[in-house]
Amino acid sequence: MKPIYIIILFLLACVVGANAQDKRPLSIALAGLSHDHVNLIMDHYKKKEINLVGIAESNKELVNKFKKSAGIPDSLFYDDLKKLLQKKRPEVVMAFNAINEHIDVVRICAPLKIEVMVEKPLATTVKDAEEIAVLSKKYNTMVLTNYETTWYGTNQEIYKRVKKGDIGDVVKMVAHDGHEGPKEIGCSPFFLDWLTDPVKNGAGALNDFGCYGANLFTWLMNNQMPVSVYAVTHQIKPAVYPKVDDDATIILEYPNATGIIEASWNWPYSIKDWEVFGKTGYLQAVNSKTLRTKTNKTAYEISEVASPQVPNQSYLAYVTAVLRKEITPGDDLSSLANNIIVVKILNAAKESARMGKKVLMQ
Template identity: 75%
Template sequence: MKKYFLGAFTLISCACSSAKAQDNHPLSVALAGLNHDHVYLMMQHYKKGDVNLVGIAEPNKELVAKFEKNFHIPDSLFYPDLKTLLAHKKPEVVMAFDPINEHIDVVKTCAPLHVNVMVEKPLATTVKDAETIAALAKRYNIQVLTDYETEWYATNQDVYKQVKANAIGNVVKMIAHDGHQGPKEIGCSSYFLDWLTDPVKNGAGALNDFGCYGANLFTWLMDNQMPVSVSAVTHQIKPDVYPKVDDDATILLEYPQATGIIEASWNWPFGIKDWEVFGKTGYLQAVNGNTLRTRNDHTDYQIRQLPAPAAPYQDYVPYVTAVLRGEINPGDDLSSLKNNVIVVKILNAAKESAKTGKKVLLK
């Protein structure tokens, strides 16, 4: 009996060790598109062996040749489209680095095959597409996550924790500044610019490209509460450079007890992604990814440098891996589907307000 018990224990131990080893294998990833410049972070993970890249769907032969040469990707990994790729490979997740209006097509292809999806921000260009994506994710029980650079800022995570701990009292105002000199001015690739400056493929200009960051953070801090109303003003400061879309947007969100202001631009002298939160007794500013500026009603400003975020919040690869391995639940995280459907509703209301000059009421 003792011998049998030891044998059974050994089998169970081996099975547990095998399962743990399996959980530790690199995330199996397929890419949908290469024309979004944010794909270069994924290429760094590929070079380091952090992911198992099983396939890339990219029809542009020029782009394929570029990535084959620069990152030593074998020709056998490339497919002309996502449907063909998924007929041959079954990744854990498809990560989309393509125009925003094509995210809906990626999800429509992946969902019936029970393949999870991650897209670059924002989730979609229209409310209809965002709601369809959410319905497909629910129907086929898959994860659809949205990546934001600012999700991996230690300062943003700290601001959220302090607010939820009532460190600054009830929130009364939030301000997000997100912008840079302009995508052309900072050297974005022609492949990226072709759709980033297209009103259909990107849904707007700076309003979508940078306005989504503030909408995402505010929705997170407000526990997925929809704003009561949205007002927006947009400009074309450089119509010769960006003739089809706005290059500057200011968006005002009204909540029952707070106000949110989003400033998004392709016209600033330098890049900035910061977030200010005013409470009744204090103030928090995520100046950048690791610099936090604070003040309360009885002290002067203080500045702290924060360490890198704890795992798995360093960037989207460890985060998506943790979600898909069941280590964390995205819940109401910045990447979550619930948050990002609301973000699309805010952005579309902002576009309507900018077009009509009227405040848009949201239910």
């Protein structure tokens, strides 16, 4: 066989090998089990869609719960993340613990150059968020943040249409995010323990649901910091949530636009919608699939949006594509750049509510 054919065959073999490797289930370790969103990754585990190499969880009750519900063997459990990572080398660590513990996960993973994905929001304080950014840069390690609304086809369609100029310059954005309350909808006691704690979660509904609007607005505004933040919070159910707010309204002032975030644990139903007003039109993501539109010359139109294309249909597909270098996060909804701004907005909102006046950001 001629040398040139040998080289071609070798290159083809490399390509085939690379493609085969890319199709392998993502190798994942979990930091904590107390966040109820962990149930989604457990579904992937049961379907053998991920390679779960280990779980760091010290709460024995939680460990026993998932041994039974997900059929996870004893060998995958470790008391802490350091011990786990001394034995196993995952492609990514996904954090399903209290928000104020995200910084601890990054402190352990970044020096080992292991990528991290946390559940929203990124951190409880600006100090922690900025330290995460320093560690990420120093060790060239990604820290991504997962939001349910990132994978809504309607939100992605709004972004696409705005950037095309379909509704003109954006002048106002409104995000409604909330439900009846975490206790009322049946969140686990493990989740409630820190979700309703002002230190572990950073706030109540303000952080839990306010982060969605801050994330989307920052994305649409090209990571522009708002000029000011003004917020009002309430404890409508102090007997149920005595330590934290259960209702928050946050107003973000931009140079040429206004953002209004309405976050609550007191609504009669669950909602995650997003309205965007432009100079010539209006877009509303009613839910993940239903889009409502209007221009100054038409009546309201309602349409169904197709599911997002791979890999933007789920956090697992997205993280897999990022880690396999099929896509780059840029400044998207999961990016560190976006989510540092989100933490700054939420902390300014808490300060504004405490002082009773707007907080200047620039």
